[in-house]
Amino acid sequence: MITKSVWTIGVVVLTLANTTIAGWQRAPNAQPWRLRYIDLDLRIDPAQRTVSGVARLDVTSTTNVSGDLVIELADAMSVDSAAVTSLGARDTAISGVREPGHVRFAIRSAAANTRRRVSVWYHGQPVRRAIGFSEHAGNPRAASYGLPGSAREWWPTLDEPSQKADSADIRITAPSKSVVASNGRFIGRSPSTDGLTTTTHWAVRHPIYPDVVSFALADYAVSRDVAQLNGGRRVPLERYVFVEDSVKGAADLAPLASILRFYDDALGPYPFGDEKYAIAEFARPSFREGQTITHLGASFFTGTGTAEQTIAHEVAHQWFGNSLSVRRWDDMWLNESLSEFMSWEWIRRAHGDAAYQVLLDSAVGVASPKAIVPADAADLNSLFGVATFVKGPVVISMLREAIGEKAFTSALRQYVADHAYGSVETADFQRACEQASGKTLDWFFQQWVYGNQLPRIKLVIDSGSRTHAAVTIQQLQPGPAFRMPIHLRITTADHRSLTRDVWVSKREERIDIPDVTGVIDVAIDHRRQLLQLAP
16 A cells, blocks of 8 residues: 655655755866766775775866866875876876865876876765765674765765766675675675674776765665566666565565666666666765665655655666766756656556545645756755645646656656767757657746746636637736636536536636536646646
């Protein structure tokens, strides 16, 4: 039974935005370097709640440069040494200078497409919003979180979503009794000579951006099987659940293969089929996607299936957020709203139209006038707020209605295929919808995605004669009139119930209702439309 509403998700994320990520600052202006390869060789010490080791980053100059290369690293992390070396040349290494919030390297000159290796040896105790540490029955547990700008809190990097490295290797040394899960494909475990720690190696061979580089370690009960997808493809499924929750986890994660198969059919092939999809439990009462691995809070493991929509949302992120990553955080809705919309689609597929309508009605009832694409992406309450998680998926549902089911389905699949493993912005999604529908949709995106108003509608009824009636639809909101469909429910004098779908685009429009013997009442069916009704 589905008891979790879309509004619950909005509340969870909004609360976290208010309490755990205050003080986040955007990265400095883009620099002419692109992240190409990530090699992390780290030691996680849960007892001391520290991270130490070396991060090696291969970067390429995107243009002729002379000046500084800046690698971001939070002040809580101490730098032991840092250097930049040339790959394929014998240039002298350039030492890094530790400055607030970053490590600076004075690059004298570099031609376009010059590849350099940055190596930073460091240690420190990261803030909780980056890595959460806990313990259960004497067993250590730790996991990264992955909020915007949080990668730099625990490893040095170029911390922007547009910085998608071509590949990564992640080696994490941790207590031997812990299981370590991370991105990509498992390579192996190597015990240390003292027998106290073990190094686990994971390899990523698809583009990945810093904030979805992730890990989780705990005393996990691990289960592995495969999801059978279209064309006979087999994707490894891995579940890392706290030992005490293993029975509940088996029940809660049972739909995982079916969800993956549904999205694979609806959106196109699962982007990381040669690696895996995994879910790892962590202590934080939240959820967050990493590439090929989702972290899901212990509070969501109930054994009753109430987290099904949340799980479906996180699986959708493998397409929207990991394969297709936003170029700038301003366009976060392309990750979150599309994933939430797809989770509704899964609920409709698995539990029927009535369950889907509950989600849609709940969201429409929490109408938000805020713009979905915020003016200031440093405001995480906007990025992770009601506009993104509630208004956004409703607007996507409205877009589907505006261009038709067939065109919308084609647009989604083409959008996913055209930008696989790349970076996107809102204009890319709009373009895909326009090409699939053959319609210009600037009016739709301006009023619903970029606009910060909702239509305020008033109906004035002219009950008419024995054979004719009319209703005047007035738009009372500030700013320009909305162009949109209005779904009217009409009760006639002879007790018939009629429906009329009309498009409005003016401040005031008169709608004739012929062939009725007077009108008793006209109401708006606003379940499919974000609007406010004036008395």
